[in-house]
Amino acid sequence: MRLPISLLGLALLISSCSKSPTxxxxxxxxxxxxxxxxxxxxxxxxGGAKFFSFSVTQYGTVDLTLNRVDEDGxxxxxxxxxxxxxxxxxxxxxxxxxNTAAGTTPQLTGPYEIGVYCAxxxxxxxxxxxxSFDVTIAHP
Amino acid sequence: xxxxxxxxxxVALLCAACGNSPTSPTTPTSTARGTxxxxxxxxxRGTEFFSFSVVNAGTTDITLLSLRPxxxxxxxxxxxxxxxxxxxxxxxxxxxxxxxxxPALAAQLSTTTAPTIYCVAISDVGNxxxxxxxxxxxxxx
Numbered sequence: 150m151r152l153p154i155s156l157l158g159l160a161l162l163i164s165s166c167s168k169s170p171t172x173x174x175x176x177x178x179x180x181x182x183x184x185x186x187x188x189x190x191x192x193x194x195x196g197g198a199k200f201f202s203f204s205v206t207q208y209g210t211v212d213l214t215l216n217r218v219d220e221d222g223x224x225x226x227x228x229x230x231x232x233x234x235x236x237x238x239x240x241x242x243x244x245x246x247x248n249t250a251a252g253t254t255p256q257l258t259g260p261y262e263i264g265v266y267c268a269x270x271x272x273x274x275x276x277x278x279x280x281s282f283d284v285t286i287a288h289p
Numbered sequence: 290x291x292x293x294x295x296x297x298x299x300v301a302l303l304c305a306a307c308g309n310s311p312t313s314p315t316t317p318t319s320t321a322r323g324t325x326x327x328x329x330x331x332x333x334r335g336t337e338f339f340s341f342s343v344v345n346a347g348t349t350d351i352t353l354l355s356l357r358p359x360x361x362x363x364x365x366x367x368x369x370x371x372x373x374x375x376x377x378x379x380x381x382x383x384x385x386x387x388x389x390x391x392p393a394l395a396a397q398l399s400t401t402t403a404p405t406i407y408c409v410a411i412s413d414v415g416n417x418x419x420x421x422x423x424x425x426x427x428x429x430x
Contacts, residue, residue, distance in 0.1 A: 187379075189379075189380075191380070199380070200380075201379055201380055202340075202376075202377030202378050202379060202380075203378070203379075204376070204378070235340075235342070235406060236340035236377040236406055236408065237340055237341070237342070238325075238327075238339055238340060238341070239327075239329070239337075239338075239339055239340075264405065264406070265376060265377055265405060265406040267377065
């Protein structure tokens with residue numbers, strides 16, 4: 150009887166020795182607030198996109214604000230796709246996107262590591278002609 | 290009694306074997322390089338650029354391979370062009386290293402690069418009389 154109990158203990162010990170899943174890590178850093186604001190103005194053609202590259206010099210928050218969209222010289226309520234990503238080839242490979250109309254508060258925000266990024270503005274099918282836009286990129 | 294002692298020894302050995310051992314040293318970063326091709330059309334007095342990611346420190350080689358008149362099956366051009374390497378910034382490529390080159394098969398621009406995003410730009414320095422199609426080879430770590 151003593152042997153089966155020992156074997157049971159052995160089995161329990163072996164099972165407890167196996168690697169357990171690691172707990173999710175929590176980033177203890179506080180993202181630095183935006184310190185620089187860059188203006189990105191241009192004209193996006195129907196079905197097209199424009200991008201603007203910028204460098205984040207320390208881990209911190211990047212805010213993207215689509216301030217204004219004009220069609221035929223007048224303010225437009227058309228929604229555009231805005232995004233943040235990495236310059237790649239001849240385009241901006243976005244990793245974070247949202248469709249939005251112009252507004253006064255950042256529509257896209259998030260923490261980003263040190264590196265080179267790009268802000269992208271694209272027609273999502275609401276434009277009937279080229280539209281001028283005004284975007285502010287605030288970053289550390 | 291002997292059985293109990295043997296079992297205890299076996300358990301001790303098993304637990305010792307299950308302990309976290311130090312991780313072995315990681316292999317040094319690879320020196321392998323990749324090749325990207327940047328092709329497009331350049332307008333008179335225009336500039337075009339292409340972004341790429343360097344993943345390891347090392348040498349990046351840039352070669353303007355060919356230049357041909359756009360939309361014409363005419364012989365290759367030997368015009369001198371502006372070729373540069375830099376960092377994507379704003380709506381362009383902020384050059385940190387630039388030179389004037391003619392198309393060739395050997396790299397015209399070689400430089401040491403660190404892991405980050407770079408861009409290669411080609412520009413007409415005043416020698417073009419019409420749009421041209423170009424091909425640039427970028428070999429980077």
